[in-house]
Amino acid sequence: MSNAHPHPLDPLTADELAAGRAVLETQGLITETTRFPQVLPVEPDKAAVLAGARTDRRIQFTLLDTATGESADAVVSIATGELVSHEKCGEGQPPYLFEEYDLAEAITKASPEWQAAMRRRGLGDRIEHAFCAPLAPGYFGREDETGRVIRSLTFLREDSTDSPWAHPVEGLVAHLDLTEQRVLRVEDEGDTPVPEDSGRYGHHPARTTLKPIEITQPEGPSFQVDGSLVTWEGWQLRVGFNAREGLTLHQLTFQDRSVLYRASVPEMVVPYGDTSIGRFWISYFDAGEYLLGKNGNSLRLGCDCLGVIHYFDAFLADDHGRPVRVPNAICMHEEDYGILWKHTDLDGKAEVRRSRRLVISSISTIGNYDYGFFWYLYLDGTIECEAKATGIVFSGAGEPGSTQPHASEIAPGLFAPVHQHLFCARLDFAVDGQRNSVYEVDAVGIPVGDENPYGNAFTWKATELRTEQEAKRHANPATARVWEVRSTEHTNRLGAPTAYQLVPRPSATLMAQPESSVYQRATFATNHLWVTPYAPGERFPAGDRPNAHPGGAGLPAWTAADRSISDTDVVLWHVFGPTHIPRPEDWPVMPVDYSGFMVRPYGFCDRNPALDLPSAAHGHCEH
Missing domain, CATH: 3.10.450.40 (Nuclear Transport Factor 2; Chain: A,)
Incomplete structure (x- = not known):
C-alpha cells in the first residue's frame, strides 16, 4: 500500500515509519526504556485534501518510558524531517504494549x-x-x-x-x-473446582458430506486498484489501515458524487454484567486499550477470504517504534448476493438481475475474541458495515448444574458471564458535498378520524436534528426509524434534497447503570446515534486515552457545547452490536454473531441506478 508519491490519505509506509522514528532519535527522545504503545498517521487537513493541495505527511508517536511510566505524544513531519510537537500525555494511559x-x-x-x-x-x-x-x-x-x-x-x-x-x-x-x-x-476467594472439560476445538474429525463450492472469475474481477485507490462499478474510494482503528475507508463516491469522506469503527467496548471479584471491573476498550489494527490478522485465501482476492499489506510500528509488515491485512473481493431486482410481466416474461457486492474486510484478535470488520459496497449505491464476533467466550467456574444470575453454564462447571460488544462507527458524511443536515424519519400511525376514516392510514414524519443535544438518539424499530443526511445544496429531479439514510439494526445500548464506572467511561455507548460538526481532533468516541481514564472524555465532552449541526460538515457516530447471553452452542468456539448497519441512497439517484446491469451472462440463466 505504498508508492513513491503517496496520496495524503494513503496508509503509512515502512520508510515513513522508519524516517519518523529517526527524527525522534536525533532529537534525543529515545532511550533504552522508551517504548511506542501507539503510532498513528496524522490526518491531513480536510480542506486541503478536498482542494487537491499538497499536504505534509505526519506521524504521531506515543512514547512511554517504561522506567518511570511517563508518556508523551510527539508529532513528526516526514516531509521536513522535523519534530512538530512534543507534549506530555494527559489523563488516562496509552494502550498496552x-x-x-x-x-x-x-x-x-x-x-x-x-x-x-x-x-x-x-x-x-x-x-x-x-x-x-x-x-x-x-x-x-x-x-x-x-x-x-x-x-x-x-x-x-x-x-x-x-x-x-x-x-x-x-x-x-x-x-x-x-x-x-x-x-x-x-x-x-472461594474453592470452586477448576472445570476440566476440554476446550480443544481445531482437531475434530471433519464431516465428508459437504461438496466443494468453487468461485471462479475467468475474466478476472471487476475492480481496479491503484495503490490505495479502488474503483468498482460506479464506486471509488481509498482503503486505509492504522494501528488503532484497523481498516478505514476514505473519500467514497458513487457515480462521481461524494457520499462519505471517511468511515471507520474507531472504538468498541466490551462491558461484563457479572458482580464477581474476577469480572465486575471488566469493560475492555478493544481499540483504545489494545489496538484493533496492531492486533490485525494476516488473512488467508480459502479460509478468511474466498474467491478472486486482492490483498493489501499494512505497515505498523512495533513496541520499539520500528516498522513491521502485516501481510494481507485487508482482503478485497467480489461476491454474488442473490437477486438485485426482478419482475415477471403478465405475459410471463421475466426480467431479473443478480446483485453482487464488493467486500473489503479485516480481522483482529483481542485475547479470546476475534472480530471481523466487513464493509460491503452494492451496485445500487448502498453501503453496509458488518461486524462479526467469534472466538472463545470468556469464562469462569461454578458448581456444575447450578444457576447464576449473571452467567450461564455452557459446559459442566464452566460459566460464561453476560456481556455486550458495543461498536461505534464514525461516519464523516459528505452527501453531494460538505454541507449537510440530519433528519430523524419515523413512520407514524394516524388516529381514526377525518384524516384516517378507515383506520388504515399511516404516514412518515421527518424531524431535523439541529444541535448535538437533539441528536443524541435511540433507534426505534416500532417506527422503522432511520436517520437521513440531506444535502443543503443539491436536489434531485423531483426537487427534493439528495440524501443518504443511516439504517440501524436495532440492538441494546449500554446496560450498565449511570452510577457505574463503565457508564462514565463508555458514555458513547448509551445512545445509538450522536451527531457532531466535523472537528479534526474528534476521532475517538471515548477520548484519546480510555485506558485507566475516569470517564467523561470523547463524545459527552464534545457534545456538551451543543453545537449546531444544521447545514454544515457533519459526523454521525452510530453504536451497534450484540448483547450476549452465552449458550452451550458457543462452546468451545463461538459461531459468528453478526451485527451492523446500512447506509443507503434516498433520492440521491433519480431512479434505480442498477437498471443497466446485464442479464445473466454466459448462459448461466436457463430460459
Whole structure:
C-alpha cells in the first residue's frame, strides 16, 4: 500500500515509519526504556485534501518510558524531517504494549502470594502451564491503582497447546503495577473446582458430506486498484489501515458524487454484567486499550477470504517504534448476493438481475475474541458495515448444574458471564458535498378520524436534528426509524434534497447503570446515534486515552457545547452490536454473531441506478 508519491490519505509506509522514528532519535527522545504503545498517521487537513493541495505527511508517536511510566505524544513531519510537537500525555494511559502481556504473566507467576493461592487450591503442580491473562483494569479510583496498572486472571492448561479458557481458576485476581513490576495485591476467594472439560476445538474429525463450492472469475474481477485507490462499478474510494482503528475507508463516491469522506469503527467496548471479584471491573476498550489494527490478522485465501482476492499489506510500528509488515491485512473481493431486482410481466416474461457486492474486510484478535470488520459496497449505491464476533467466550467456574444470575453454564462447571460488544462507527458524511443536515424519519400511525376514516392510514414524519443535544438518539424499530443526511445544496429531479439514510439494526445500548464506572467511561455507548460538526481532533468516541481514564472524555465532552449541526460538515457516530447471553452452542468456539448497519441512497439517484446491469451472462440463466 505504498508508492513513491503517496496520496495524503494513503496508509503509512515502512520508510515513513522508519524516517519518523529517526527524527525522534536525533532529537534525543529515545532511550533504552522508551517504548511506542501507539503510532498513528496524522490526518491531513480536510480542506486541503478536498482542494487537491499538497499536504505534509505526519506521524504521531506515543512514547512511554517504561522506567518511570511517563508518556508523551510527539508529532513528526516526514516531509521536513522535523519534530512538530512534543507534549506530555494527559489523563488516562496509552494502550498496552505487546511486551507487557508477557511481563504481566511473569510478575504474576513470580508472586509468592499468587503461588500460595495456587498451592492452597491444590494447583501447585500445574503452575508451569498456567496462563495469566493480561486484562485492562477499568477505573475505580483506588489509591494503589495509579499509573500503569493491569489485572491478571489465571487459567490452567494441560500443556502449551491447550486452550486456557476452558479451565479458569475462579476467584483468583492479581493486581499489578507494570512500571514498578510488582504485585499490588492478590485476591483469593472461594474453592470452586477448576472445570476440566476440554476446550480443544481445531482437531475434530471433519464431516465428508459437504461438496466443494468453487468461485471462479475467468475474466478476472471487476475492480481496479491503484495503490490505495479502488474503483468498482460506479464506486471509488481509498482503503486505509492504522494501528488503532484497523481498516478505514476514505473519500467514497458513487457515480462521481461524494457520499462519505471517511468511515471507520474507531472504538468498541466490551462491558461484563457479572458482580464477581474476577469480572465486575471488566469493560475492555478493544481499540483504545489494545489496538484493533496492531492486533490485525494476516488473512488467508480459502479460509478468511474466498474467491478472486486482492490483498493489501499494512505497515505498523512495533513496541520499539520500528516498522513491521502485516501481510494481507485487508482482503478485497467480489461476491454474488442473490437477486438485485426482478419482475415477471403478465405475459410471463421475466426480467431479473443478480446483485453482487464488493467486500473489503479485516480481522483482529483481542485475547479470546476475534472480530471481523466487513464493509460491503452494492451496485445500487448502498453501503453496509458488518461486524462479526467469534472466538472463545470468556469464562469462569461454578458448581456444575447450578444457576447464576449473571452467567450461564455452557459446559459442566464452566460459566460464561453476560456481556455486550458495543461498536461505534464514525461516519464523516459528505452527501453531494460538505454541507449537510440530519433528519430523524419515523413512520407514524394516524388516529381514526377525518384524516384516517378507515383506520388504515399511516404516514412518515421527518424531524431535523439541529444541535448535538437533539441528536443524541435511540433507534426505534416500532417506527422503522432511520436517520437521513440531506444535502443543503443539491436536489434531485423531483426537487427534493439528495440524501443518504443511516439504517440501524436495532440492538441494546449500554446496560450498565449511570452510577457505574463503565457508564462514565463508555458514555458513547448509551445512545445509538450522536451527531457532531466535523472537528479534526474528534476521532475517538471515548477520548484519546480510555485506558485507566475516569470517564467523561470523547463524545459527552464534545457534545456538551451543543453545537449546531444544521447545514454544515457533519459526523454521525452510530453504536451497534450484540448483547450476549452465552449458550452451550458457543462452546468451545463461538459461531459468528453478526451485527451492523446500512447506509443507503434516498433520492440521491433519480431512479434505480442498477437498471443497466446485464442479464445473466454466459448462459448461466436457463430460459
